[in-house]
Amino acid sequence: MSIILSSLLLLSSAQSEEPETIDCSYDLDAMLALDQQQFDQDLKGGSRALSSKGCHSQAAELIREWRFHKRSHENILYWHEGQLRAIAGQTQQAIDYLGYAKLVFVSDWR
Secondary structure (H helix, E strand, C coil): CCHHHHHHHHHHHHHHCCCCCCCCCCCCHHHHHHCEEEEEEHHCCCCHHHHCCCCCCHHHHHHHHHHHHHHHCCCCHHHHHHHHHCCCCHHHHHHHHHHHHHHHHHHCCC
């Protein structure tokens, strides 16, 4: 009986714990100082480091900020922002950015 009671108490205490919060903060100035390769392709830095922590909407906003700051219209940046917005549940924005990435790619390819 005491084993069952102990197990139930352990189970209920495990379920009542607060979920771990994710730190989605970043140094905007440091991010804006990165070149595109460092910002977009480095798995340990830039937007990918942020998204790998589960901060998908923050990483999408960071890509948007970086694009505006650098005045970059590379289709891969729109594509990655669209992917992150889709993962974050921002469906319409994801559709818009992925569609724009496709338009930029097609116009660059011609």
